[in-house]
Amino acid sequence: MRRRDRLRAQTSAEIKAIAMKLMADGGPDAISLRAIAREMGMTAGAIYSYFATRDDLITALIGDVYTSAVDAAEVARDAVPETDPGGRILAWAQASREWALANPEGFRLIYGDPVPGYRPPGDGPGKQAEIRACSGLIGLVAAAWTTVQARQSEDRAYDWADFDRDLVAHVRKDFPDLPPAGIAMTLRVWGRMHGLMALEIYGHLRTVIHDPATVYRDEMHDLIASLGLIS
Amino acid sequence: MRRRDRLRAQTSAEIKAIAMKLMADGGPDAISLRAIAREMGMTAGAIYSYFATRDDLITALIGDVYTSAVDAAEVARDAVPETDPGGRILAWAQASREWALANPEGFRLIYGDPVPGYRPPGDGPGKQAEIRACSGLIGLVAAAWTTVQARQSEDRAYDWADFDRDLVAHVRKDFPDLPPAGIAMTLRVWGRMHGLMALEIYGHLRTVIHDPATVYRDEMHDLIASLGLIS
DNA sequence: TGTTCCAATTAAACGGCGTGTATTAATAAG
DNA sequence: CTTATTAATACACGCCGTTTAATTGGAACA
Numbered sequence: 001m002r003r004r005d006r007l008r009a010q011t012s013a014e015i016k017a018i019a020m021k022l023m024a025d026g027g028p029d030a031i032s033l034r035a036i037a038r039e040m041g042m043t044a045g046a047i048y049s050y051f052a053t054r055d056d057l058i059t060a061l062i063g064d065v066y067t068s069a070v071d072a073a074e075v076a077r078d079a080v081p082e083t084d085p086g087g088r089i090l091a092w093a094q095a096s097r098e099w100a101l102a103n104p105e106g107f108r109l110i111y112g113d114p115v116p117g118y119r120p121p122g123d124g125p126g127k128q129a130e131i132r133a134c135s136g137l138i139g140l141v142a143a144a145w146t147t148v149q150a151r152q153s154e155d156r157a158y159d160w161a162d163f164d165r166d167l168v169a170h171v172r173k174d175f176p177d178l179p180p181a182g183i184a185m186t187l188r189v190w191g192r193m194h195g196l197m198a199l200e201i202y203g204h205l206r207t208v209i210h211d212p213a214t215v216y217r218d219e220m221h222d223l224i225a226s227l228g229l230i231s
Numbered sequence: 232m233r234r235r236d237r238l239r240a241q242t243s244a245e246i247k248a249i250a251m252k253l254m255a256d257g258g259p260d261a262i263s264l265r266a267i268a269r270e271m272g273m274t275a276g277a278i279y280s281y282f283a284t285r286d287d288l289i290t291a292l293i294g295d296v297y298t299s300a301v302d303a304a305e306v307a308r309d310a311v312p313e314t315d316p317g318g319r320i321l322a323w324a325q326a327s328r329e330w331a332l333a334n335p336e337g338f339r340l341i342y343g344d345p346v347p348g349y350r351p352p353g354d355g356p357g358k359q360a361e362i363r364a365c366s367g368l369i370g371l372v373a374a375a376w377t378t379v380q381a382r383q384s385e386d387r388a389y390d391w392a393d394f395d396r397d398l399v400a401h402v403r404k405d406f407p408d409l410p411p412a413g414i415a416m417t418l419r420v421w422g423r424m425h426g427l428m429a430l431e432i433y434g435h436l437r438t439v440i441h442d443p444a445t446v447y448r449d450e451m452h453d454l455i456a457s458l459g460l461i462s
Numbered sequence: 463t464g465t466t467c468c469a470a471t472t473a474a475a476c477g478g479c480g481t482g483t484a485t486t487a488a489t490a491a492g
Numbered sequence: 493c494t495t496a497t498t499a500a501t502a503c504a505c506g507c508c509g510t511t512t513a514a515t516t517g518g519a520a521c522a
Contacts, residue, residue, distance in 0.1 A: 008470095028344065032508060044509080046471050054509065111433060112343040113259070127438065134439060163440050187427070187440060188450045195426025196418070202342060207358065208365060209394050209418060219419045226457060239499090263479065275480080277500050285480060 012050045014040065019061055023105045028112075031058065058109075058118050063125025065106040070133045072099040077136070085144040086229030092140060093193045093220045100197050107201050111194070134186070135170065141186045142175040147228035148185060158184050192223050243281045245271065250292055254336045262289065289340075290357060296337040297360035303330040305367060316375040317460030323371060324424045324451045331428050338432050342425070365417070366401065372417045373406040378459035379416060389415050423454050 018039045022030045033054055037044045051057040076095030080087040100107040110126075121127075141148065158180035160168050171178060196216050199205050205212045249270045253261045264285055268275045282288040307326030311318040331338040341357075372379065389411035391399050402409060427447050430436050436443045 011470095033510090034508065043472055045473085045511080048510080049470055108344055111429070111435070113339055113433075130435065130438065158445070162442070162445075164438055167439055183439070184446050184449065187430075187436065187443070187446050188453070191426035191430055191446075191450060192423055193426070194430055195422035195424070198342070198429050199418075199422055199425055202344075204342070204361065205418065207361065207395055208398055208414070211393070212418070214389070214393075215415050215418050215422075218415065219422060222419070222457065226453065242499095264481090265479065274501055276482085276502080279481080280499055 008050070015047060015050055015057070016061060016064065019057060020064075023061070023109065024103075028105055028109050031061075033057075055118050055121075059121060059124050059126060062109055063129055065103070066110050066126055066129035066133070069096065069099050069103070069106065069110065070129055070136065072096070073133070074136060077140070082143065085140065086224040086227070088143070089140050089189070089224050089227070089229070090220055092136070093223075094217070096193060097197050097200075097216055100201055104201050107197075111198060112202070131167070131170075134167070134190070135174070137190055138171060138175065138178070138183065138186045141182055141189060141227075142178045144224075144227055144229055145175075145178055145182055148182075149179075151226070151228045157181070189223065192219065239281070246278060246281055246288065247292060247295060250288060251295075254292070254340065255334075258336055259340050262292075264288075293340055293357040294360055296334070297341050297357055297364070300327065300330050300334070300337065300341065301360055301364045301367065303327070304364070308367070308371070313374065316371065317455040317458070319374070320371050320420070320455050320458075320460070321451055323367070324454075325448070327424060328428050328431075328447055331432055335432050338428075342429060343433075362398070362401075365398070365421070366405070368421055369402060369406065369409070369414065369417045372413055372420060372458075373409045375455075375458055375460055376406075376409055376413055379413075380410075382457070382459040388412070420454065423450065 015036055018036050019031050022032075022035055022039070031054075033047050034044045037047055047057070051060070073092045073095045076091040077088045080091045082088070160172075160180050162180065163183050167183070171183060175182070196205070196212060196219055200212050200216075209215065246267055249267050250262050253263075253266055253270070262285075264278050265275045268278055278288070282291065304323045304326045307322040308319045311322045313319070391403075391411050393411065394414050398414070402414060406413070427436070427443060427450055431443050431447075440446065
């Protein structure tokens with residue numbers, strides 16, 4: 001029984017690994033149960049012992065990929081001392097971009113239409129990783145909030161009720177000094193990191209600029225400057 | 232011959248219209264030649280008389296959708312007098328977001344993985360529409376450049392060689408006073424508009440905030456403020 | 463040891479898909 | 493009226509996700 005479970009987990013991991021390889025080679029749409037089975041010397045139907053449906057496999061993959069992305073960002077963030085909140089934001093942003101450039105298919109899997117008819121489930125590991133990423137960003141904003149607050153004092157009032165109930169609970173526990181506007185600011189930070197990154201990954205900048213790295217750096221520099229952090 | 236051409240154009244338009252309807256109903260992946268043919272009372276193979284392959288049809292659709300998006304943005308922009316460059320940028324941004332919310336599938340078609348195995352061709356109508364959108368944004372930035380220049384004077388130097396040759400030719404003809412940094416700034420503006428919009432359309436904000444409209448408005452307001460335009 | 467049981471796997475099938483190809487019907491051109 | 497072009501068809505091919513029934517093989521128990 002124990003042995004059986006280990007074999008099962010191992011096979012499940014192999015399925016995911018091969019799915020990742022197929023995705024890296026031929027894009028997210030190259031993930032097909034038949035191709036995976038072919039690669040493993042199995043039959044397509046056999047995979048249904050491990051994943052009830054193809055979307056379940058995709059969901060598991062999204063969880064793994066998202067986790068790897070957030071891991072990379074957090075490692076880069078933690079390499080910068082907490083006394084430099086602007087540097088931590090910059091590190092997060094640049095690590096995210098570098099991860100995306102190194103794993104474009106993973107980025108599409110997370111932030112785009114992952115695969116033909118896939119629709120994400122309500123919960124699942126992807127959702128959890130997303131919450132983790134969001135929490136990381138909120139922490140970055142919270143660490144800089146005293147200076148941000150001074151500059152954004154004229155900001156429109158936000159209310160806790162504007163945001164997701166569970167997220168609010170977490171935020172008020174972990175960052176008791178952060179007002180609702182801090183979450184709104186976090187979303188703006190997220191959006192600013194995401195915008196150029198998505199345009200670049202999906203090839204929309206290629207027809208304009210040869211290397212968007214400088215533009216992205218300038219934009220992130222402007223971001224932390226507008227947050228009131230020197231650099 | 233004339234009559235033949237007219238019928239051909241009409242049928243081609245009907246194919247695209249039905250494809251748009253299918254996309255609006257069931258997402259970009261609902262576009263299948265068989266489904267279109269079924270809807271038209273034809274055979275799947277017949278469509279190959281009008282579009283050599285399914286990707287060609289998608290390409291044509293992308294051109295149409297992109298054009299409609301840029302049209303909406305330009306109409307909104309032109310409703311604001313040229314004496315208010317900040318308002319014109321704001322109008323462009325909000326019209327783009329509203330278009331995206333009204334046509335989420337269209338947004339995915341343009342900015343995401345349009346459809347299973349599709350890869351955009353080098354030229355084509357989609358590229359032209361993208362150039363048109365980019366030109367519109369450059370125009371907006373150029374109109375505000377004198378104030379922008381004052382605030383971003385410490386910006387890192389850009390060179391014309393950093394950008395696409397054809398685009399540079401157009402820019403130097405249409406906006407002779409805009410330096411290379413103006414194109415970089417345009418990309419940053421584009422990215423800032425795109426970021427929150429993409430996150431929202433792909434459902435990543437839904438788990439955080441109930442209505443991102445205010446955040447988007449704040450972000451765009453901050454954008455034109457950082458450009459040195461009052462509001 | 464022999465037997466029972468159960469999870470893993472297979473083979474086959476269903477319907478749907480994009481894409482070609484050979485063929486037939488219609489229509490414009492000479 | 494004849495001929496060349498072209499739209500449309502029918503059919504075949506190989507891919508896909510998913511389901512079902514039959515088969516295997518190892519674990520557990522007597």
